[in-house]
Structure formats: structure tokens, C-alpha cells
Amino acid sequence: MPVPILAARDVTKFYGKGAGRFDALKGVSLEIFEGESVAIVGKSGSGKSTLMHLLALLDRPSGGSIELSGSDAVLLTGTTLNTTRNRTFGFVFQQFFLTGGASVLENVILPLKIAGIGSRERKRRGLEALAALELEDKASNRASNLSGGQKQRAVIARALVNNPRIIFADEPTGNLDTATGAVVEDILFALNRDKGITLIVVTHDEDLAARCDRRIYIRDGLVVSTGSAVAA
Amino acid sequence: MRTIDVIGTAIDNSFRSKLRTTLTVIAIFIGAFTLTITNGLGTGINNYINNTVAAIGAQDVLTVTKVATDATTTGPKKYNPDLVAASGGGRPGTTVQALTPSDITTITNLTGVKSVQPTLSISPGYIQNGSGTKYTVTAIGAVPGITLQLASGSQLSSTSSQSQVVLAKSYVRALGLSSNSAAIGATVKIGVTDAARNSSTIDATVVGISEASLGAIADAATTNSALTQKLFDAQTVGLTGAAKDRFSQASVRFAGSASEAEVTKLKERLTKAGYSGQTVADQIGTFKTVIDVIVLVLNAFAVIALLAASFGIVNTLLMSVQERTREIGLMKAMGMSGSKVFGLFSFEAVFIGFLGSAIGAAVAILVGSGVSAALSGSVFSDLPGLTLIAFSPASIALIIIIVMAIAFVAGTLPAAKAARQDPIESLRYE
Structure with missing residues (x-):
């Protein structure tokens, strides 16, 4: 049995204390293997976003542990944690979080800038990522001038530019119409299939979830069922 | 993030909201302008005294x-x-x-x-x-x-x-x-x-x-x-x-x-x-002390103007942190350290301070030299050799550095606020 790239071991998370305490996760265990595409499915308030934050090492669990390639993530602190996040994860959000006034290229190379990569190399890799998403002609446009689909493609280029091992996609098609959404889905699954990037999709969209290798259903802070794809 | 990128990004960010930056720069400009002029006054008069020492003894x-x-x-x-x-x-x-x-x-x-x-x-x-x-x-x-x-x-x-x-x-x-x-x-x-x-x-x-x-x-x-x-x-x-x-x-x-x-x-x-x-130097010293005290009082007024301007910097940057909550959250999620975020915003403050003080000093030199030349041709024509407002590069540099230091101190509050930001809170959807 290979070592899972990400694993949650009886993870709990609560906010507040005393009578006002709210348990967002009540003991979640799961394993995600390299190259998989996994959907975390649940309604709003189910705890799926909290789970994603914990898996992406943006937050620490109240109990249990998160393991990255078999080692406890609690050991990662300070610079190591920042470097790990920068190198390992790419993010695609429902709301694009692009800086409107800056150029598309500037937005895309942000992870490289944070990684401390030189400006020439940044530009080369940024344009490469944009070319992969057929956006190279928009490189010098302001991000605010892009259409919704183009914005989400720019966001994917940004998630991709640092060659991450895992891409987290939080409702990646939530803000797009069906046709554009389908295109974005195709791109994400192609990345998963062709480049072997582990894809973790957080969604309440059953159709999107159905395209993943595996689905993990969350309700009220607990995993209610898991299922493998029958057909994509 | 490399230091050079932090600086570059900070400069870009300060130009992102041009009107707001301009207004803050103007506030600092006024303080720096006044400080440069009052300092120039002290330098000019003291220079004159030094040059005329020989005539006294x-x-x-x-x-x-x-x-x-x-x-x-x-x-x-x-x-x-x-x-x-x-x-x-x-x-x-x-x-x-x-x-x-x-x-x-x-x-x-x-x-x-x-x-x-x-x-x-x-x-x-x-x-x-x-x-x-x-x-x-x-x-x-x-x-x-x-x-x-x-x-x-x-x-x-x-x-x-x-x-x-x-x-x-x-x-x-x-x-x-x-x-x-x-x-x-x-x-x-x-x-x-x-x-x-x-x-x-x-x-x-x-x-x-x-x-x-x-x-x-x-x-x-x-x-x-x-x-x-x-x-x-x-x-x-x-x-x-x-x-x-x-x-x-x-x-x-x-x-x-x-x-x-x-x-x-x-x-x-x-x-x-x-x-x-x-x-003679002792006797001159008395003159100089009086002039230095007067200049010091004038400088104090200029510094008060600068203090007021520094609150402008605090305000500008707080608004900017507010506006860029998402962006800061995203950068932190992507592995940017809190200290770099702090550096990003405090350098933006320093840059605004630099802009205001450099422009203020430059305009003060132009205006001061002009006024001084006009006065020595008319009111002070009986005192040849008197340049009422003179500028020394060292004191100009000192003024710019002091203003940048004030700007840095003003920037620490918003910068610390930005550095403390929780990426999850920042990225939460409404």
C-alpha cells in the first residue's frame, strides 16, 4: 500500500468554547493518494471548507492529525510551512481573487514571486502556464478586463505555475455558466490526467463530483459515505 | 519573496490608488517643505555669520x-x-x-x-x-x-x-x-x-x-x-x-x-x-545659539505638520489593508510569510514618505533659492554675501531620512495588521 500524499486521521475542529462552541468537524479520517482526483461533497455548513483548509495546511486541527506524505504536518512551522504550502499546493477559488489592476501575467506569477524566483524565470514560466491555458495573448491585459471563463483560466494558470503536487479547487465552476464551467472542468481533469497532479475539488455540484475518481460526502462534520466513480 | 520584489511590489501598490497616495504625499510634502525651508534659513544665516566672523575680530x-x-x-x-x-x-x-x-x-x-x-x-x-x-x-x-x-x-x-x-x-x-x-x-x-x-x-x-x-x-x-x-x-x-x-x-x-x-x-x-x-568664536557662538533656537522652534512647527501627515499615512495604509484583505490572504495561503507582508506594507509607507519628502525638499530648494535671490537683491541688498536660505546636502538628506523614519513608524500599525491577517478569514466568501 503506497503512502497517501494527504491523510486526515480522526480530525476534529471546533470554534469558540463553552456553550457557544461549534464543532465544524467531529472526527474525519480520509486518505488521498498521489494522482487521484477526489471530490469533497457537502452542503454549505457541512464542514467541507473547514476540511479543505485543514488539508491545505491553512489551519490546524483541534484534534487528530493531518499527514503530508506520511509525516505529521504539525511538525511544519514557520518558513518550512510557508515553503511547503508554496511548493506543494495550488489554489483555484470560486471567487477568482485576481488583482484587477495588475496584468494577467503579474497575477499568474505571484506564487513564483513569493517563492523568490528571479524575474526572467518568472516571466518564462508564467507565459508557459498561460500558453497551456491558451491565454498567452492576454498576458499583458489587466486582469479586470477578462471574461469570467478567462479569469478562471488565469487562476488555474496561477495554481499551475509553480508545478504543485496538489491543486485545491473550491467550487471552481460556481461563478461560471454551464458551457464555460465545462471547459474549466475539462482543463482541471486534463491536468490531473496528463500531469498527474492530485486534484481535490470541494463542491456541492453532483455533476462535477461525478467526474472525480472518488467522492467523499461530508454532513454535519462527519464523513457519511465514500464512493468510487463508476463512469466519468 | 526576494527583498527586491518586496520593494518593487510595494512601489507598485502605492501607485495602485493614485488619488489616495497623492493626497498623503501632499500632506507629507507640506511638512517636508516647511522643515527644509526652516533648516535652510538656519544654514543660510549661520553661514553668513561664519563668513563675516573675520569682520568682527x-x-x-x-x-x-x-x-x-x-x-x-x-x-x-x-x-x-x-x-x-x-x-x-x-x-x-x-x-x-x-x-x-x-x-x-x-x-x-x-x-x-x-x-x-x-x-x-x-x-x-x-x-x-x-x-x-x-x-x-x-x-x-x-x-x-x-x-x-x-x-x-x-x-x-x-x-x-x-x-x-x-x-x-x-x-x-x-x-x-x-x-x-x-x-x-x-x-x-x-x-x-x-x-x-x-x-x-x-x-x-x-x-x-x-x-x-x-x-x-x-x-x-x-x-x-x-x-x-x-x-x-x-x-x-x-x-x-x-x-x-x-x-x-x-x-x-x-x-x-x-x-x-x-x-x-x-x-x-x-x-x-x-x-x-x-x-571671536565664543562671541559668534552667542549669535548662533539664538539663531539655532529660533530655527529649532520653526522646525518644531514643521515636525508637527509631519506628525499630522503621518496619521494620513496610517489612514491610507489601513484603507489599503482593508481593500487588499483578499489579496493578503491569498499571498499568505500561497506561502508568503507574515514578516514579508509586514515588509510589503511598511515599505509602502516608507516609499510614500520618501516621495513626499523628496518632492518637498526639491520644491523647497527651488522656492528658497528664488526667494533668497530676490531678497538679497532688494531687502537685504545692504548685507552683501547674505544668502538668507541656504541648503546643505547633508541636512537635506537628514530631513528625507527623518521623514522616511516617521513614515515607517506610521506604517507599522497597518503593516502589523496585515501581517497578522488569517488567510482563512480573508478568503471566506460573503
């Missing part, structure tokens, strides 16, 4: 007076037959204890003293050219080695036996002389009244015309040693030795190569012997 001379025994008591003082009116430098009615020939001998015998020349107090009645109108005149005996600021002619000779006088510019026309240069070589008569009210005149040759300056009085004539002695002799006709040889002060020459420490030691020896000695 020679560099290797101490002005020595006797310390009055009851100088510190208030109220009516006991009568002292040795008190004489101070010869300038004090307010009217000020008296000092007179130096007698025995004092002069004592001072001459002190180590480090090259020579002692008692200052002869002369008070001529009038000055006259030929048979023209008589004008009152204040005469000052020149200290050997003094360099007067001359409009034309040459310096007085302390060794010449010729009676020489340097006249203030204002006397040229009054005495019926056509121009400054025409006045050189003219012979004027100086009227003196002795103790018995008998008038006599002494002829003197005009060797130079002095510019008005801090060191020179507008209606004064400066006389060389030979003429001073003649005038003194003429006005003390009929006085006996003891009444005649009383001097309000004396000029003590020391070696021109003496170090500051040696001069201080000499002053200490004088103090021990019961005298007080002041160099």
Missing part, C-alpha cells in the same frame, strides 16, 4: 575683561572707582571693572599670551571733509589682524605710522565724496574733545570703504593703531596717568596655531587670574 585674539568682584549681586552695587563703561557688546549702562597697567602686566606674563593690547576707548566728536558739514561718528579701534568686509580700498595696517581710517559706506556721499573709489586716499578731519572741553582735529587718510555687515556698525569709522593712539592721546589731554590708563578691555593675541584645547587652557588661566577671555 581676528581669529587669534581673545577679548579680555576683568571680572567685577560683585558682578553677580542684584540691586545697587557698591561704588567702585575702577568701573568704566563697557566698550560695546553690553546694553547701555553696563559697566565693567577697568583694566589697569598692572593688569596688563599680569596678563602679559600668562603662559600662551603673545601680546596684549589694551583697547583704547575713543569717542570722536565729528568727522569732516575739508570745510564741509560735520557729521557725528562712532570710531572703533581695529584689533590687529581684523579683516573688514570692504566695498573698495585696502585693509588697515596696524604697523603703519600713517593715520588710516576705513569709513562706512554711508559716509561717502555725506562727506561730499563722489564714489567709493574716489574716497580712497582722501584726507578727512576727525574732531576730538578732551577732558577740558577743548576741541582739536586729527587728519586721517581714508584707505577703505566698509560694507555694512553684522560686524560693522553702519555709522562707524574703523581706525588703525596709529590713529587710535592719536585720537586717544588727543581726548585724554589733561588727564593724569592713573585716570588715563584705564581700559575697559584688552585684546590678547595667542599663537595662530594654538589648538582649541590650548585656547581653552589659556581661558582657564585668565579666569584663575580674575579675568574673562572670549574668542
Whole structure:
């Protein structure tokens, strides 16, 4: 049995204390293997976003542990944690979080800038990522001038530019119409299939979830069922 | 993130909201402009004083007076037959204890003293050219080695036996002389009244015309040693030795190569012997202190303006942090450390401070130089060599650095707020 790239071991998370305490996760265990595409499915308030934050090492669990390639993530602190996040994860959000006034290229190379990569190399890799998403002609446009689909493609280029091992996609098609959404889905699954990037999709969209290798259903802070794809 | 990228990004960010940045820069500009001008004022006036030091006295001379025994008591003082009116430098009615020939001998015998020349107090009645109108005149005996600021002619000779006088510019026309240069070589008569009210005149040759300056009085004539002695002799006709040889002060020459420490030691020896000695630098120091205090007060106002502006920086950056919540959250999610986020915002503050102060200083230099040039051509035309507002690169650099430091301090609050931001909170959808 290979070592899972990400694993949650009886993870709990609560906010507040005393009578006002709210348990967002009540003991979640799961394993995600390299190259998989996994959907975390649940309604709003189910705890799926909290789970994603914990898996992406943006937050620490109240109990249990998160393991990255078999080692406890609690050991990662300070610079190591920042470097790990920068190198390992790419993010695609429902709301694009692009800086409107800056150029598309500037937005895309942000992870490289944070990684401390030189400006020439940044530009080369940024344009490469944009070319992969057929956006190279928009490189010098302001991000605010892009259409919704183009914005989400720019966001994917940004998630991709640092060659991450895992891409987290939080409702990646939530803000797009069906046709554009389908295109974005195709791109994400192609990345998963062709480049072997582990894809973790957080969604309440059953159709999107159905395209993943595996689905993990969350309700009220607990995993209610898991299922493998029958057909994509 | 590399430091250079932090700086570059911070500069880009400061231009993202142009109006807001511009307004903040203007607030800092006003403070920096004022600070530069007030500083320039201090530099200009102090420079002028330094340049005219030579006109007030020679560099290797101490002005020595006797310390009055009851100088510190208030109220009516006991009568002292040795008190004489101070010869300038004090307010009217000020008296000092007179130096007698025995004092002069004592001072001459002190180590480090090259020579002692008692200052002869002369008070001529009038000055006259030929048979023209008589004008009152204040005469000052020149200290050997003094360099007067001359409009034309040459310096007085302390060794010449010729009676020489340097006249203030204002006397040229009054005495019926056509121009400054025409006045050189003219012979004027100086009227003196002795103790018995008998008038006599002494002829003197005009060797130079002095510019008005801090060191020179507008209606004064400066006389060389030979003429001073003649005038003194003429006005003390009929006085006996003891009444005649009383001097309000004396000029003590020391070696021109003496170090500051040696001069201080000499002053200490004088103090021990019961005298007080002041160099020109000491006398100038008093002027400078007054000017420095005035400049300091003006600077304080400028700093208050800067403090107000620094709250503008706080405000601007807080708004900017608020606006960029998502962006900060995203950067942190992507592995940007809190300290880099802090650096990003505090450098933005420093950059805004730099913009405001650099533009403020540059405009202040332009305006100050213009005003200064205009004034020295009109209001201050009587004070040649005075640049009212002068700028030294060091003080400009210091002002810019101080403003940047203030901006940095102002930026720490918003920057710390940004650095503390939780990426999850920032990225939560509404």
C-alpha cells in the first residue's frame, strides 16, 4: 500500500468554547493518494471548507492529525510551512481573487514571486502556464478586463505555475455558466490526467463530483459515505 | 519573496490608488517643505555669520575683561572707582571693572599670551571733509589682524605710522565724496574733545570703504593703531596717568596655531587670574545659539505638520489593508510569510514618505533659492554675501531620512495588521 500524499486521521475542529462552541468537524479520517482526483461533497455548513483548509495546511486541527506524505504536518512551522504550502499546493477559488489592476501575467506569477524566483524565470514560466491555458495573448491585459471563463483560466494558470503536487479547487465552476464551467472542468481533469497532479475539488455540484475518481460526502462534520466513480 | 520584489511590489501598490497616495504625499510634502525651508534659513544665516566672523575680530585674539568682584549681586552695587563703561557688546549702562597697567602686566606674563593690547576707548566728536558739514561718528579701534568686509580700498595696517581710517559706506556721499573709489586716499578731519572741553582735529587718510555687515556698525569709522593712539592721546589731554590708563578691555593675541584645547587652557588661566577671555568664536557662538533656537522652534512647527501627515499615512495604509484583505490572504495561503507582508506594507509607507519628502525638499530648494535671490537683491541688498536660505546636502538628506523614519513608524500599525491577517478569514466568501 503506497503512502497517501494527504491523510486526515480522526480530525476534529471546533470554534469558540463553552456553550457557544461549534464543532465544524467531529472526527474525519480520509486518505488521498498521489494522482487521484477526489471530490469533497457537502452542503454549505457541512464542514467541507473547514476540511479543505485543514488539508491545505491553512489551519490546524483541534484534534487528530493531518499527514503530508506520511509525516505529521504539525511538525511544519514557520518558513518550512510557508515553503511547503508554496511548493506543494495550488489554489483555484470560486471567487477568482485576481488583482484587477495588475496584468494577467503579474497575477499568474505571484506564487513564483513569493517563492523568490528571479524575474526572467518568472516571466518564462508564467507565459508557459498561460500558453497551456491558451491565454498567452492576454498576458499583458489587466486582469479586470477578462471574461469570467478567462479569469478562471488565469487562476488555474496561477495554481499551475509553480508545478504543485496538489491543486485545491473550491467550487471552481460556481461563478461560471454551464458551457464555460465545462471547459474549466475539462482543463482541471486534463491536468490531473496528463500531469498527474492530485486534484481535490470541494463542491456541492453532483455533476462535477461525478467526474472525480472518488467522492467523499461530508454532513454535519462527519464523513457519511465514500464512493468510487463508476463512469466519468 | 526576494527583498527586491518586496520593494518593487510595494512601489507598485502605492501607485495602485493614485488619488489616495497623492493626497498623503501632499500632506507629507507640506511638512517636508516647511522643515527644509526652516533648516535652510538656519544654514543660510549661520553661514553668513561664519563668513563675516573675520569682520568682527581676528581669529587669534581673545577679548579680555576683568571680572567685577560683585558682578553677580542684584540691586545697587557698591561704588567702585575702577568701573568704566563697557566698550560695546553690553546694553547701555553696563559697566565693567577697568583694566589697569598692572593688569596688563599680569596678563602679559600668562603662559600662551603673545601680546596684549589694551583697547583704547575713543569717542570722536565729528568727522569732516575739508570745510564741509560735520557729521557725528562712532570710531572703533581695529584689533590687529581684523579683516573688514570692504566695498573698495585696502585693509588697515596696524604697523603703519600713517593715520588710516576705513569709513562706512554711508559716509561717502555725506562727506561730499563722489564714489567709493574716489574716497580712497582722501584726507578727512576727525574732531576730538578732551577732558577740558577743548576741541582739536586729527587728519586721517581714508584707505577703505566698509560694507555694512553684522560686524560693522553702519555709522562707524574703523581706525588703525596709529590713529587710535592719536585720537586717544588727543581726548585724554589733561588727564593724569592713573585716570588715563584705564581700559575697559584688552585684546590678547595667542599663537595662530594654538589648538582649541590650548585656547581653552589659556581661558582657564585668565579666569584663575580674575579675568574673562572670549574668542571671536565664543562671541559668534552667542549669535548662533539664538539663531539655532529660533530655527529649532520653526522646525518644531514643521515636525508637527509631519506628525499630522503621518496619521494620513496610517489612514491610507489601513484603507489599503482593508481593500487588499483578499489579496493578503491569498499571498499568505500561497506561502508568503507574515514578516514579508509586514515588509510589503511598511515599505509602502516608507516609499510614500520618501516621495513626499523628496518632492518637498526639491520644491523647497527651488522656492528658497528664488526667494533668497530676490531678497538679497532688494531687502537685504545692504548685507552683501547674505544668502538668507541656504541648503546643505547633508541636512537635506537628514530631513528625507527623518521623514522616511516617521513614515515607517506610521506604517507599522497597518503593516502589523496585515501581517497578522488569517488567510482563512480573508478568503471566506460573503
